[in-house]
Amino acid sequence: MSLSLQATKRRIESVNATQKITRAMKLVATAKLKVWKTKLENSSYYADNMKKLLTNVFKSIENEEELINDPSLPTLYLVITSSLGLCGGYNYNLFKRLLPEIQKNDLLLVIGSRGVSFFTNRGYQIDRTFEDAFVAFDYTVARRIGNFILSEYRLKKFSKVKIAYTKYKNSITFVSEVEEVLPLKVQKENGISEMIFEPNPKKILDEILPLYLKSVVYGRMIESVVCEQASRRNAMDSATDNAQEIVDKLHLEYNKARQSAITQEITEVVSGANALK
Numbered sequence: 565m566s567l568s569l570q571a572t573k574r575r576i577e578s579v580n581a582t583q584k585i586t587r588a589m590k591l592v593a594t595a596k597l598k599v600w601k602t603k604l605e606n607s608s609y610y611a612d613n614m615k616k617l618l619t620n621v622f623k624s625i626e627n628e629e630e631l632i633n634d635p636s637l638p639t640l641y642l643v644i645t646s647s648l649g650l651c652g653g654y655n656y657n658l659f660k661r662l663l664p665e666i667q668k669n670d671l672l673l674v675i676g677s678r679g680v681s682f683f684t685n686r687g688y689q690i691d692r693t694f695e696d697a698f699v700a701f702d703y704t705v706a707r708r709i710g711n712f713i714l715s716e717y718r719l720k721k722f723s724k725v726k727i728a729y730t731k732y733k734n735s736i737t738f739v740s741e742v743e744e745v746l747p748l749k750v751q752k753e754n755g756i757s758e759m760i761f762e763p764n765p766k767k768i769l770d771e772i773l774p775l776y777l778k779s780v781v782y783g784r785m786i787e788s789v790v791c792e793q794a795s796r797r798n799a800m801d802s803a804t805d806n807a808q809e810i811v812d813k814l815h816l817e818y819n820k821a822r823q824s825a826i827t828q829e830i831t832e833v834v835s836g837a838n839a840l841k
Contacts, residue, residue, distance in 0.1 A: 644729040705785075
């Protein structure tokens with residue numbers, strides 16, 4: 565019986581140690597989430613205004629076909645995943661949303677080591693990886709990725725550019741999205757006077773398009789990190805609660821075993837005393 569008590573006590577100590585780790589990771593994720601949410605709010609304002617400006621310019625382009633590549637070309641997917649685990653179904657939900665859409669000849673640009681491992685292990689051809697993009701992430705990283713995508717698009721290596729990322733709704737709700745960012749699609753409305761641009765809309769578009777694409781990449785990367793940290797915080801919160809439940813059950817088991825051992829010892833003493841009479 566003493567061996568059983570010792571084993572239960574060791575399990576309680578082990579679960580308590582794990583609970584301390586999950587609680588600490590929850591606090592770290594909560595602190596990071598607050599920082600990244602502030603960055604998301606700042607980047608969203610810039611991206612929204614850039615899109616409005618780009619929309620007005622695009623409406624004034626006379627020959628839109630010049631901006632559209634051959635539809636028979638493959639699609640480029642920029643897939644934003646995490647480089648760390650312990651974030652619940654964050655990566656899994658994105659893969660589940662994306663896989664049915666990818667065709668055999670489509671191109672993949674993958675951010676995050678989790679995405680690289682996932683696609684490599686399943687035999688997908690990855691055209692370029694950015695595994696360490698979030699190690700020292702800032703706008704220069706998004707600018708490098710955006711410049712690469714735009715240069716390849718202008719060389720007509722693919723027909724479309726889509727970003728697969730996780731959209732943030734609130735601290736417990738995240739939605740996996742696949743957003744088409746190129747070619748630009750703007751619905752022209754009748755009866756609305758168009759703006760006058762100088763020198764000309766096409767030249768202005770050439771200058772604004774790189775800024776727009778980089779702002780979108782930057783914003784989607786930040787939003788993905790926000791979802792990752794929120795998902796990790798929720799996962800660690802659940803793990804901490806589950807650990808507490810296990811500890812409570814082990815304490816109950818330990819107390820029952822201890823009570824049983826004491827009862828047995830008392831019974832043995834009483835039996836021995838009766839035998840001496």
